[in-house]
Amino acid sequence: MNSTEPAAQTPSASPSPKRDAVPRISGVGRVLVAVYGILALAATGRSVTQIIGKFDEAPLAYTLSALAAVVYILATVALVVTGKTWRTIAWVTIGFEMVGVIVIGLLSVFDPQLFPHDTVWSHFGSGYGYVPLVLPALGLFWLFKQKGKRA
Amino acid sequence: MITWLTYTIAIIAGLAGLLCVVLGLIGRKPSDLTLGSAALVELLLLVQLVVAIIAPATGNNILGDPIEFYAYIICALIIPAAAVFWGLLDRTRWSTVIVGVGSLAVAVMVIRMEVIWTTVAA
Numbered sequence: 001m002n003s004t005e006p007a008a009q010t011p012s013a014s015p016s017p018k019r020d021a022v023p024r025i026s027g028v029g030r031v032l033v034a035v036y037g038i039l040a041l042a043a044t045g046r047s048v049t050q051i052i053g054k055f056d057e058a059p060l061a062y063t064l065s066a067l068a069a070v071v072y073i074l075a076t077v078a079l080v081v082t083g084k085t086w087r088t089i090a091w092v093t094i095g096f097e098m099v100g101v102i103v104i105g106l107l108s109v110f111d112p113q114l115f116p117h118d119t120v121w122s123h124f125g126s127g128y129g130y131v132p133l134v135l136p137a138l139g140l141f142w143l144f145k146q147k148g149k150r151a
Numbered sequence: 152m153i154t155w156l157t158y159t160i161a162i163i164a165g166l167a168g169l170l171c172v173v174l175g176l177i178g179r180k181p182s183d184l185t186l187g188s189a190a191l192v193e194l195l196l197l198v199q200l201v202v203a204i205i206a207p208a209t210g211n212n213i214l215g216d217p218i219e220f221y222a223y224i225i226c227a228l229i230i231p232a233a234a235v236f237w238g239l240l241d242r243t244r245w246s247t248v249i250v251g252v253g254s255l256a257v258a259v260m261v262i263r264m265e266v267i268w269t270t271v272a273a
Contacts, residue, residue, distance in 0.1 A: 042256075
């Protein structure tokens with residue numbers, strides 16, 4: 001996961017975090033990473049299914065699905081990998097998810113014609129137990145907390 | 152697919168998931184019990200895969216989209232394996248929670264598989 005991480009790691013016992021030398025994610029944050037991973041897998045699986053099986057039916061919705069899948073994968077990686085660039089990628093991808101789920105969620109509710117086929121973000125991710133809505137919020141909160149710690 | 156088997160798998164995965172989440176939250180590191188529960192879920196998914204492959208030969212055909220069905224089962228098969236791997240590498244209580252979350256996700260996916268199998272594709 002991270003080459004700078006000590007092999008036998010006890011997050012609670014480690015000395016005060018110093019910049020990027022420590023893994024960005026430890027403790028409960030790893031659950032966030034894992035759930036991100038599962039969602040990335042789910043979004044990829046759905047996207048591949050749609051593109052193989054019925055891309056012609058709704059190219060817009062299914063292209064969005066594929067985009068969302070890529071973004072989830074990037075976000076998952078960005079939460080784990082340390083370094084300034086990846087932190088920026090984490091902010092951008094997770095921010096994009098937050099905006100995406102809200103915009104597509106609203107559009108799918110108020111103008112269903114626009115999205116007759118489901119995307120991961122339709123109806124605020126209700127097809128995924130609203131995980132796509134909750135996750136970026138938690139992710140942004142986590143990044144924000146980290147930023148505070150660093151400053 | 153065999154409905155009772157599918158629901159049995161979903162229930163076992165759900166219970167295994169709850170067990171791991173609870174044990175993780177009360178501070179248990181990954182153990183033989185918790186990692187074993189994920190291994191059991193993985194094994195049941197393999198059984199499910201075999202059943203799904205054989206079922207059409209016995210006249211039990213999939214009514215939904217086969218691509219979607221197999222996407223689900225392949226993703227589901229990845230989850231417990233990845234979770235156990237994680238639990239072996241990261242020996243913290245949160246790994247136990249992660250293993251549990253993985254099994255819960257599998258439970259939901261198995262139910263979804265049953266729906267795909269038994270519902271005519273639109």
